[in-house]
Structures are given as structure tokens and as C-alpha cells.
Amino acid sequence: MKKTMIGAAAATAATALVLAGCSTSSEEETTAPTTEASTGATDEAMTAESADITLWLMGGDTNDDLRQYLKDTYAEENGGTLTIEEQGWGDALAKLTTALPDSANTPDVTEIGNTWSPTFTAVGAFSDLTDMYDELGGDSLLQSFVEVGKKDDKNYAMPYYFGSRSIIFRKDIYDAAGVAQPTTLQEFNDNAAKLKTDDMSGFYLGGSDWRNGISWIFANGGDLAKQEDGQWVSTLSDPNTQKGLKMLQDLYTSASNAPVGEFDSTPWVNINNNESTGKPEAATIMAPNWAHWSVGLTSEDENGDVVVGDDGTTPVLTWDDDTFGTFALPGVDGGVAPVFAGGSNIGVSASSENQDAAKQLMTIIFSDEYQTMLAGAGLGPANLDFTSALGDDQFAKVNIEAASGSKLTPAAPGWAAVEGSSLLEEFFGKVNAGGDIAALATEYDAQITPMLNG
């Protein structure tokens, strides 16, 4: 009994916070009926029957502290148990496809890759959260991610976190070669070509790694697809896209030793000193911002043994400012290039039988505390009011700088199918293998366009 009362009190407190965080500038918000509706929704959330619900998270980006917070807070506010299940990215598509429509086994709330959001939103996998939109952060939410979770002006999938891609480079190697930090994209390419040796990539780029590669397209004003008269069309043949692809091909050929088939690499292993040679495999890499946790130098203890982590075998890496540096990929005319905005959306499964409890979990996820914690863990928070919690170190600065111009893949309903078909890996691999860019673009445009519209 006592526990329930504390829970109710906590819920009230949380609600107060959420309400305080609400933006009142939104037009709908000022009309009386909506306010009533939103209060109604909150009441409902507060009194939501205690229910055991399941949350699916993709991969390990949401760390254990964050998970524990969600479980504890949910238990306090709802009284039920929150089960969190981690899904590997590789198998997630098959599992979402089968489980989401199945009310008996669906996760109540699920994270989903931002590039898959349009597809699953279009088929009605998620519940309509338009009523809660303002409560969850409203216009403070990262709008490009809100956009991919929208259908017919209603909100379904919400942003969860974002991470933009930035450059990590070997300051020591740049300095030794007398190469300065670049200010334009062309300079970046030239530097990388200059630094390349047989044993070291100037810039380590997997040949089929389109998620990094598209930055060169975006920077040149190109895109992967656009909407024409309500229909999506693949735009690999667009002159700006072609310009970007040419630049990318030059870069790969002149600066990267990575295999042409590599597409989902962990490039940070290449910028660390290798155990046998004491030298890195790459002078420059591009990776999601949080990769800096995996970059650094090993240290030795008094016995001359490499210091290892808790598991007893993995060496501890410490970032060293004299060896490593980071910057946002520069644009064609200076400034910052638009890079691929990685990250996830999150939504309530439409087939879930615990809609109220699931919505209650959503309010916890979008609460000030949790958004602050997300940012504290280095993930770009869905609610941009909390980006300051990312900190003010060099990584946070570069992250925010890169995010400012970052771009998402097209919000086409068939986008998940395009990704699932591996056509992009194939296309970028062929371009980087030295293929005829114009001919390849025509060929792949013809294959991708029919898939885009679902």
C-alpha cells in the first residue's frame, strides 16, 4: 500500500515536470478542448493499471544505467515490471516483422532504426501519439526524426536518440607529415591521399560503407531520393549526387586500403596502434560520435603488462590529446558538411494490449531526467533542450556541430526495403571499385525507384 502511494506521488511529480517542460507556443495547445484532452491523457497515464510490459532496444547503445533507470522508474510509477530485451541489429528486421503485428507477443514499446521508421509507420505498426506530442517535448524534439515517424500529419514513431558521424584523426601523424586540419572537403580528400601508405590508409573507408559515403553526396547538394508529385524517385543520377560520388570514388581510390566489400566496419580498431606493429592502420576515420570511447592508447602497469579491463582480457584504452584529435567533416565550401544522422526512433506498438502503460513508459523516456541521462551517456537526446547535457568537451562540441547539418535517409515508405535489399552496399562497392558512375547510377536508379513507394 505504502509503495503504491509513493508510486503515485512520484508519478504526480513526474507529470508536473513533464507539464512544465511542455511548450505552450503550439497553436493547438491553447485551445481548451486539447488541454482537457491532454490532462485527460495524463490522468489516464497516472491511473494506468499496473501492467507488465516489454521494451525492445536495438543493440547495446542504451547502457545499463539507462536501462536500470527505466526499469526502476516504471516499477515506481506503474507498479508493473518493465522487461527490456536487446535485439541485435542484424536480426531485428525479421523479428519486428513477425512480432509487431502480433498482439500476444509484441513488445509494447520498441526502438527502431531511424531509417526503418517511415516503412513501419506507413504500414501502421505504431500507435498514434499525436495527443502526447507536446507532452513528450513537442517542437523541442529533433524534427528530422519526428518527420520520419509521421504519417498524414499524425505522429507515430518519436525520436529516441541521435548520433552524428564525425572525424577522428591521428594528430601525431598529421603533425609529422606537416598536414593541417582541413577546412574544405576537397582539402580533406587531398590530405588523406597524401597520408596514405601501403600499410596505412590516409582515410579508412570501407568500399561498400554507404552510411559514411553518403556524406560526400549530401555535401555536394545531392541526395539518394526525392519526392516528385507524391512519388518517390531514386536520384543517384542527379548531377549533384554524381559530383559527390565522383569525389567519393577519388577518395576511396587514393586514400583507403579498406576492402571494397567492407560495409559495416568498426573503423576505430584501425586508428588505434596495432598490437604487432605499434602503428595504426589508418590516419583518419569517420565514425559515430560515441566511437571515441573505443579510441586511445594502451597503458602498461608496473610489471610491463598491458592494463586490461574488468573482463581480464580487453586492454583499457585511454584517449590522448597529443595523439588523437576530432573534427566535424568540413563542407565543400568550408563550414560543416551534412553527414548521415544516425540514431533511432521509438514508438508504441499498435497491437500492444497495454497502450496506457506503454504510453506511461514513453513519458518516462521523454522525461527531463531520462533525456539528461541519455545526453550524459553521449547519445544525442531526442529533446534538443537537453543537448547541453552532452557536456562541453571536444567530443560534445564536434557532435553538436556535426549534428547541426546532419541529414537523414529519405522518408520514403519503402526505404527499409531498399536497405534490406543491400542495393546501396552493392552500388557504393561498385562505384569505389572504379566503375562508371553515370552508368551505375542509371542502373541502380531503375532498381531502387520501384521499391521506394512501398
Add this chain to the structure above:
Amino acid sequence: MKRKSRVGLSVLAIVISLVWIFPVYWMLNSAFLPTTVLERFTPTFLPFGGSWRNFTSAMDDGTFFRALGMSVAITLIVVFFCILFAFLAALAISRFKFRGRKTFIIAVLLIQMLPAEALFLAQYKMMSSLGLLNSVVGVSIIYVAAVVPFTIWMLRGFVAGVPADLEEAAMVDGLSRFQAFMKITFPLLAPGLVASGVYAFLQAWNEFTVALILLPAEDAQTLPLWLRGFVQASATRATDWGEVMAASTLVAVPVIVFFLIVQGRMTSGLVSGAVKG
């Protein structure tokens, strides 16, 4: 056979053994080595200075034993029912003439030709509507159905290999048909039953694409799913090969132990001449 050529053949056999066993050895070797050693460009061929650390950290969170339990339960069910069903069916097709026999034999053969990659939606829908997702029973039904055709085939050969007149002779000696069967035919079938069991065991223990779909909950994972999750989680960071190899070893060890136990019986059954009659 000439002595010289015999020695040559033995050497050849041992070379082949080494080549075939190398990947297994490599898994074990790497499982004992720390990541720093495995990251080197020059491979380390012997696990000197190795430790059990990779194993302990792979088993850290206790999910291994849960997955082991699932795998053992599913495998036992599948092996038992496969042998039972297949034995009965093999008896029917090799001891009786009946209408539909030929159709049955051909159906059993054709079923093995179905590609499984597009069946998962239907399998999921069926098990979900029966309430058998995340359960040992649901996935076992699919496995038994997948394995039983092959075990019928295997046993059919063995049952046909035991001459029916042996049984009849025993019946003349006053044994009932059942007694005759148990005393005469069954022992002769033992190697076949063991071989079918081994096959069913392997299939059930190793399968992961159906399990992935039918056992979506984390606490219903089988060992291959556990291992796959391990490899995938590891891949989002830098793959920790030592730990992954230790995890692979943990999944492989029960099978290897089972095989080494059964191996003696299987080949001794075969070699002792029981089948030669």
C-alpha cells in the same frame, strides 16, 4: 595389403585428420588467448600463457546456463520423437504393403526439398495462434517435422536390411511376433537408431534461423541464439575474438561430448558385424 602402401595410407589419413580438425583446434586455441595476443597480425599457434578468463567472462551473466537448459530440453524432445516416429514409419514402409505407401515414400523425400527461408512468417503465425511461441514445444514441432523425413529414410534402409525371415524363424521357435521383434530385429537396428538419433541431435542443437523467429524472448533463447547474440553484441564494439571463441567452444562442447560417447556405440555396432548378418 603391402606394408609400404599401408604406412603411406596411414600418414595420409593423419594429415587429413589434422586438416579437418584445424578449425576446431583454432577455436579452442583462441579461446584461451587474451585479446591483445589475438589482435596481432602474426597468429599464435599454441595457447601458452593462456587462461580461462575468456570463458568466465563469456559465462558472466548466467544467460549461458538458461540457454543450455533450453537447448537440452528441445534436443531431447526432438531426438526422442524423431526416433520413435521414424522407427514406426520405417517399419510400416519396409514390412507392409499398403495403399498410399509409394505416395508416402515420395512425399517424405520431397519434403526435404522445401527451401525454408520463406516459411518463417507462416511458422510464426501458426505457433503464435497456438500459443506456442517462446515454448519448447512449438519449436520442437517444427524441428521434428523437419528432421523426421530424413530419419525415416535412414531407418528404412536399416529395417529393410534385417531379413524378415529371421523374425519368422524365431516365431516358429515359439516366440510371439513382438518378442521376436524385440529379441531379433531390435538389436540389429540399434546402430541405425543411434545414427538417426545423432542426426536429429545435431539438427536440433545447431538450428538457429527458425529458433530466432519462434523464440523471440530473451529468456527462451537456445545456445546458437545465445552465441549469435554474443557475436552481434561484440560486433558493435571491436569484436572480442577471444571471448567469441570461448563462447563458441561452450556451445560445441556438449555436442562433442555426446558424439564421443555415442561414437563408440555407433561404430562398434556397425563394425562388430551385427549388420553383416
Add this chain to the structure above:
Amino acid sequence: MSSPVTSPKRQAQSEESIKAAAHASKAKRRARRAPYWLIAASIGILLVGTGYPTAWQLVTSTQSYGLAQQFGAAAEFIGLQNYIELLSDTEFWQVVGRSLVFCFVVAGLTLALGLAFALLMNAVNKAVRLILQISMLLAWAMPIVASMTVWTWLFDTRRGVVNYLLDKIPGVDMYRFDWFASPWTFFLMAGIIVTWMSVPFVAFSIFAGLTQVSDEVLEASALDGASNGQRLRLIILPMIKPVIAIVMLLQVIWDLRVFAQIKILQDAGASGSKFDLLGTYIYKVGTGSNDFASAAAASVIVLILTISISWWYVRKLMKEED
């Protein structure tokens, strides 16, 4: 009892004969029904476990069925359109051709090695045979996920043992050779791995067959002055022909629908359509691109294809069963 006119003795006799007749007909009926009871369990499990999914697949292959249908939209019947689209797609035919070549080469190689190893097991002494058998068993026992993890690491571009060892051979430059770059080396690698996994089963099956070849026959032939080659060709092979036939058929079926191995290799760094075999192609069309109907149609086509290449065996079998 029956009629009082018959003497007790005759009565007993006739009763016995009636009983016997009844018993016989009952036994006959039971014998007639028995095989159906015996196969009932197998048929039941097959109907549930494969029958329903296969029927669903057949129906779906005639529909327009994508992610929207999975989430409850009505599936439209479109007849054979999925089939027509697939059959007029050159990419699909390329995958079919590639799969057939891969399947025959790998199945052939597996069978040749399996036969050779089985003969070897038969020829060497007990200790050596045991070593060979155990190494085969260990390779066979390795769970696919585990062995594929090891293999992808063995073929790793930078830290792989395969490159390391091949590079040691004088005159061979395999330093950082990328096995995943071209379809040729990719399928060479896949072929090696699949063969490695499949040979033990074939070797054991044929070895089991060999142990059934009676020693007397072999000794007699040796006395008759037959050479080793002649014995193999004229006596041993004909006797184990049934085992070889079934093993070969199974290998062809399995290698044609090989999926997990290719999928895991693709995940390790080769994703283009040039690296697809039928299994991964179906997976990509279905799970990857959410076109479940086309995936179902492709499966049906693969089934028909498999039946047609194994038709020789099915026909032979039907003749034997007559």
C-alpha cells in the same frame, strides 16, 4: 451354444475353425490397418510442422503480400504474376545458375572426398582409423554458428591464418588478400567451408555401407587375383551404390538450399547480389525487402527445380518400389 444336433466333438471342431477364421480375418484386418497406424504419427507431425507453412506459402505466392499485409491489410490475389516477374528477371536466373554450379561442384567434391575417406578408414589400422573418425566427428559436431565464426576469422583479411600460411609459401603473395572482394574467391571460400562441414556425414555413411560388404566376397576376389582397383570398381562400388545414390541426392538437395553459411559469410563483408545463392536471395527478397509473396514464389520455383534435378532418383525409387 449352437445347434444341439451336432456331436460335442464336431461342435468343438467347428467352433475352433470359426474362431480361427474370425481370428484370421481380424488379424488380416489388423494387419491391413497396422501400417496406417504406424505412419500416423509421422504424417500428423508433418502436416502440422510443414504442411501448414507450405500451404500458406503456396497461397501467398499468388498474392501481393508485403509488410502492409503482414500488418493486417488485405492481400490481393494476383495469380501467377509473382512467378512471371521472377522468371523474367535476369538476376533471378543468374542466381539459379550460380546456385546450380555451386551445388554440383560442392556436392561432387564432397562425395569424392567422402568416398575416399571412407575407403581410407577401411584400409588403415584401428588406431589411425579412430584418429580420422574423431577428427571427422569433431568437424561434424561443430554448431554452424560456432564453426562459421571460426571460419570467417580464419579467412580474415588481416589476421586470418589462411592468408598467413599461404603467404609463407615462396612466390605466393597473399598478404592481406581479400577473400570477400570477388565472387570467385567468395564462393571458393564458401565451397571449402561447406565441403569441410559435409564430408564427415558422407564419409561415415559410406563407411557404414562398406562394413556391410562381406569379407568373404573380398577375400574370394583377392584369391581370384583381382587388383585393388578392380575390386573397388567391380565389387565394392556396386555393393555400396545405394548408399552413394542416397547420399548424393541429399547432398545435392542440401547444397542447393545452403543458407546459413552463405548468410554469415555475407554479413562478414560481401553484400552484393553477385554473392547470392538461392537461399540468401529468397531471404533478401522476403525478410530484407518485405516482398514476402515473391519470396514465397521463389521458394516454390526452387522446390520445382530441386524435384526436377532429383527426378532420376525418384523414378528409380518408384520402379524399385513396384
